[in-house]
Amino acid sequence: MTERLVISRLGQRGDGIADTSDGPSFVPYALPGETVTVEPVAGHPDRRHLLAVDTASPERVVPVCKHFGICGGCALQHWALDRQLAWKRDLVIEALRSTGLDAPVAETLDAHGEGRRRATLHARRGAHDILEVGFAAPRAHHVVAIDECPILAPGLNGIINAAWAIAEVIAPARKPLDIQATTTENGLDIDVRGSGPLDMARRTALAAIANKHRLARITRHGELVIQRAPPTLKVGPATVTLPPGVFLQATATAEAVLAELVREGAGRARKIADLFCGVGPFALQLAEKARVTAADSDANAIAALKAAATNTGGLKPLEAAARDLFRRPFVASELKGFDAVVFDPPRQGAEAQARELARSTVPSIVAVSCDRMTFARDARILVDGGYRLKSVTPVDQFRYSPHIEIVGVFAKN
Incomplete structure (x- = not known):
């Protein structure tokens, strides 16, 4: 009806x-x-x-992709971009108000740039053993086969054909195969998940695919299958060799915008802690002017950050350590002597770390978040601990989706 x-x-x-x-x-x-x-x-x-x-x-407006509405990757291609940016700012304001915070929120910065530099395609053999490679359908579990995706950066050109070739070699019958691709300076870096162990014949076939499609590397659940060239990215003054499947900001433009906001928030700090640092998109640039202590639970990311710092001249001392900041946050006594702290946690936020920061005397804190609700929760903790939320800047690197990145700058009262 x-x-x-x-x-x-x-x-x-x-x-x-x-x-x-x-x-x-x-x-x-x-x-x-x-x-x-x-x-x-x-x-x-x-x-x-x-x-x-x-x-x-x-x-x-007319959607930019012929798969819109069938593929679940985008939700808002039918809406004018300026309205999307204003709406996302309103979502941030509403999240802050839900915790009783009223802070100055800047206009949303558009950081889509050239497009997404990371993508995860799914592969599944459906009815009659027909292979489908693409993205998940909206609010469903089946895969929508695609032949193009206009929101991807030019560096991901060829990923769909490469993903189809990989899937034809190793796609299982039932469970979706995940093919994660990242743009690097030396070609696409591919990490395959869900395939199960690979025999020699499949490894040989994947090596041939890497050569044909000029892929930098193929790994399976982080285990090396073939590497034609090191998958590297320029981060500020440094060159980072990426661990398999490592987290990066969705767009290169967003990484640059966020790093600039972090530098501005840290001001003239001479000793900075970068928590949930990943491979160092902030730490490596902050270290151009300040001593940096960096921490993250991903030991491979920390190793990559250390190697990049060691091989980059002109940096101030940068110490990095693997540490689970959910279970072992930096406590207030450890934070003494830092002029600023930057933290950029996963979507669940950094409640335990925020509580320790609230007890500290660190003059400046810069919080980066990809989830407005956990950002608002952690901000409330800091404000209750004596910090003032000076500014909030929404950054849109997730065009056509409801997601938004946020940078908040706090000062101790």
């Missing part, structure tokens, strides 16, 4: 919301002010499937 709804606002995941007598109804790909025709979604009484847009919003 179909029905007509008027969309009043957008939800936090980018779905249109219509207020009905039965409560809110969520309609993906609908915009505020639109009148739409929808049908129920089986098993989800509060969700609707969009059939037609009867009255379109003036903010509606």
Whole structure:
């Protein structure tokens, strides 16, 4: 049974919301002010499937990808970019207000740049053993086969063909195969997960694929299969050789924008702690002017950071150590003597570390986060501990999605 709804606002995941007598109804790909025709979604009484847009919003635009709405990688290609940026700023403001914080929030910085430099494609053999390689469908488990993706950076050109070739060699029958690709200076770095052990015939076939598609490296669950060239990236003054599957910011532009905001937030600090440092996108640039102590739970990332620092001239002393900051955060006594602390945790935030920072006397703190709710929680902890939230800057490196990066600068009262 179909029905007509008027969309009043957008939800936090980018779905249109219509207020009905039965409560809110969520309609993906609908915009505020639109009148739409929808049908129920089986098993989800509060969700609707969009059939037609009867009255379109003036903010509606033509999606940039032919797979939009079928592939689950993007949620907002139908909405004008300037409206997306403003909406994401509003989401950050709402998250802060939910914890009782009212801080100056800058306009959202667009950091899409050339596009995503990392992508994870999935491969699965479906009905009749037909291979599909692409991204997951919206809110579903099946794979949508794709032949192009316009949000990827030029450095990922060729990844789809390479992923198909890899999948044809090792794709299992049921469980999706994950093919993670990262752009590097020497070609694509590929880490394959879900394949199970590889026999010699498959390893030989993968080596041939690496040569044909000019891949820098192929690993399986971090284990080296073939390396044609070291997968390196320039980070500030340093060159970092990437560990397999290591975390990087989604776009190169975002990494540069975030690093600049971090440097500005740290000000004239001469001794800085960089916590959840990864391979050092902040540490290696901060070390141009300050002594840096860096820590992260990923031992391979720490090893890569140490090697990069050792091989880069002109840096101040940079110490790096593997440490689980969720279980062993830097306590207040360890933070004495630091002029500034930078922390950039995973999506779950850094509650334990924030509590120790709140007890400290560090003059300046710069918090970087990819989750607005955990950022707001950790910010509340710092403010309750005597810090003032001086500024908040949203950074959009996740174009067409509801995700947003945030940089907050705190000063001890």
